[in-house]
Amino acid sequence: MIHSAETSPVPRTGPAFGARPRPEEDPIPPLRFGVNYTPRRGWFHSWHDFDPLRAREDLAQIAGLGLDHVRVFHLWPLLQPNRTLIRTAAVDQLVRLVDLAAEAGLDVMVDGVQGHLSSFDFYPEWTRSWHHRNVFTDPEAVDAQAELLRTLGRALAGRPNLIGLQLGNELNNLVDHNPVTVDEVDHYLDTLLAAAREGLRPGQLATHSAYDAAWYGDDHPFTPEASARKGDVTTVHPWVFSANCAGRYGPGSFEVLHLAEYGTELAKAYADDPSRPVWVQETGAPEPHIPAADAPRFARATVLNAADCQGLWGVTWWCSHDVDRALADYPELEYTLGLFDSAGRAKPIAEALSQTVAELRAKPASPQPRDTALVLDCTPATRSVSAPGGAYFEEWMRLRRQGGRPAVALAERADDAEYMAARGIEKTVRLP
Structure with missing residues (x-):
C-alpha cells in the first residue's frame, strides 16, 4: 500500500516534503513514518535543563524502530x-536537538508556539494576568509570535534534516481563553505562516495543526477550510476519543480501526487543490479507550488503512515515550501513550508499528483512486454530522464496511466535473 519501494533514507528536500510532483517529474514520494517525540526523562520540562546525552538515547530508540522522522x-x-x-x-x-536527530538518521518537524501539550497550556507571562493579551487577536501578541517563527526559521532552515516549521501544536485548544472569530483565525494563520516561510528553504514545509473540533465542531472558529487550504499540507489528528468514537463503537470496532483513513478522506474533500497531501500527524492508542492488549492491532490497522488513501504524506504516531508517573496531574491516558515506557523499554505496540512500517516499505503499492464519493452537505453550524455518531460518518463507515472505498466530496463541489475528475471520482452517492 505504500507509494514507493525505497528503503533508503528519504530525500531531505524536494517534492517529498511538499505537494505531489507531476508524473513526468518524479515518482510519487514514499510515505513517511515517524513519531511525536516526548522526552523520557522529565517530559517537556526537560527543556529547563536540556541534556543532549539523554536526548541522543531517546532518538536512537526511535530510529531503532525504523522510523524516519520526529516532530x-x-x-x-x-x-x-x-x-x-x-x-x-x-x-x-x-x-542541537535537530542536529542530534540528524545523527540518528531522523528528519525533524519543529512546532513553534507551545501552546498546548497533553492537557497543559503554556503561556508566557506577558500574555497572562495583568498583562493579558488575546494570543489570536492582539496585534502585538501576533507580531511577537511571528517574530519567534522567523527566528526559528533562520536558525533551523540550513539543517538538511529539517522537514519544516509548524505554527504550534493544536492551537485551537487555546480558543476557550482567547475568543476569536473565523476571520480573525484566518488572519492569524496567514500572518504566522508567512512569517514561518521567511526563513525556510524551498521544499521545507510551513504548516499548522488543530484538534478535531476544526473538523467536527459546530461553529468552531478554526474551520476545515483553514486546515485544508492554509499551509503546505493538511494535518489531521484523528483521535479515537474525539466525539467518543471508541466509547460509542468499541475499541476494536471497524469505525475505530478506520478512523484515520476517514479523517484523511474528509480532509481531502475540503482542499482546493485535489493533489494536496494529507498528513496523519497525530494518532495513538490512549488507554482505556484502546486497552493495552488491543494497542498493537489498532496501530497496525490504523497505519494500513490510512496507507490506502491517495495523497497521504505519512503517519506520525503519538508518542515516543510514556509520561513518568513521578509527574503529577496528567490525565490517566497520557501516562501510557508511548511506544516506549518511562523506563525506556519498547512496548508491544512499538514492535507492531515497526513491523507494519517495514512491511509497507518492502511491498510497495499505489492506492487506486476512490471513484465513488459520498456527498457531504453541511454548514458550519451542522459540521458535527461528519463526526463519529453523525449521520454522514455512519453512512461512510457503512459503505466502507460493505467493501466500498468511498471518497468524501463536498456538496458544493459535487457538480464540478473538472474537480471531480482530478480526484478520480466518477460517481456520487448521497445520504439516504
Missing part, C-alpha cells in the same frame, strides 16, 4: 519569556 516541541514561555525577548540559549537547544 519536536519546545515551550513558548522558555523561548519567548518577554514579548520582545527570544532567548538565544533556548533556540540553540532546539537546533
Whole structure:
C-alpha cells in the first residue's frame, strides 16, 4: 500500500516534503513514518535543563524502530519569556536537538508556539494576568509570535534534516481563553505562516495543526477550510476519543480501526487543490479507550488503512515515550501513550508499528483512486454530522464496511466535473 519501494533514507528536500510532483517529474514520494517525540526523562520540562546525552538515547530508540522522522516541541514561555525577548540559549537547544536527530538518521518537524501539550497550556507571562493579551487577536501578541517563527526559521532552515516549521501544536485548544472569530483565525494563520516561510528553504514545509473540533465542531472558529487550504499540507489528528468514537463503537470496532483513513478522506474533500497531501500527524492508542492488549492491532490497522488513501504524506504516531508517573496531574491516558515506557523499554505496540512500517516499505503499492464519493452537505453550524455518531460518518463507515472505498466530496463541489475528475471520482452517492 505504500507509494514507493525505497528503503533508503528519504530525500531531505524536494517534492517529498511538499505537494505531489507531476508524473513526468518524479515518482510519487514514499510515505513517511515517524513519531511525536516526548522526552523520557522529565517530559517537556526537560527543556529547563536540556541534556543532549539523554536526548541522543531517546532518538536512537526511535530510529531503532525504523522510523524516519520526529516532530519536536519546545515551550513558548522558555523561548519567548518577554514579548520582545527570544532567548538565544533556548533556540540553540532546539537546533542541537535537530542536529542530534540528524545523527540518528531522523528528519525533524519543529512546532513553534507551545501552546498546548497533553492537557497543559503554556503561556508566557506577558500574555497572562495583568498583562493579558488575546494570543489570536492582539496585534502585538501576533507580531511577537511571528517574530519567534522567523527566528526559528533562520536558525533551523540550513539543517538538511529539517522537514519544516509548524505554527504550534493544536492551537485551537487555546480558543476557550482567547475568543476569536473565523476571520480573525484566518488572519492569524496567514500572518504566522508567512512569517514561518521567511526563513525556510524551498521544499521545507510551513504548516499548522488543530484538534478535531476544526473538523467536527459546530461553529468552531478554526474551520476545515483553514486546515485544508492554509499551509503546505493538511494535518489531521484523528483521535479515537474525539466525539467518543471508541466509547460509542468499541475499541476494536471497524469505525475505530478506520478512523484515520476517514479523517484523511474528509480532509481531502475540503482542499482546493485535489493533489494536496494529507498528513496523519497525530494518532495513538490512549488507554482505556484502546486497552493495552488491543494497542498493537489498532496501530497496525490504523497505519494500513490510512496507507490506502491517495495523497497521504505519512503517519506520525503519538508518542515516543510514556509520561513518568513521578509527574503529577496528567490525565490517566497520557501516562501510557508511548511506544516506549518511562523506563525506556519498547512496548508491544512499538514492535507492531515497526513491523507494519517495514512491511509497507518492502511491498510497495499505489492506492487506486476512490471513484465513488459520498456527498457531504453541511454548514458550519451542522459540521458535527461528519463526526463519529453523525449521520454522514455512519453512512461512510457503512459503505466502507460493505467493501466500498468511498471518497468524501463536498456538496458544493459535487457538480464540478473538472474537480471531480482530478480526484478520480466518477460517481456520487448521497445520504439516504
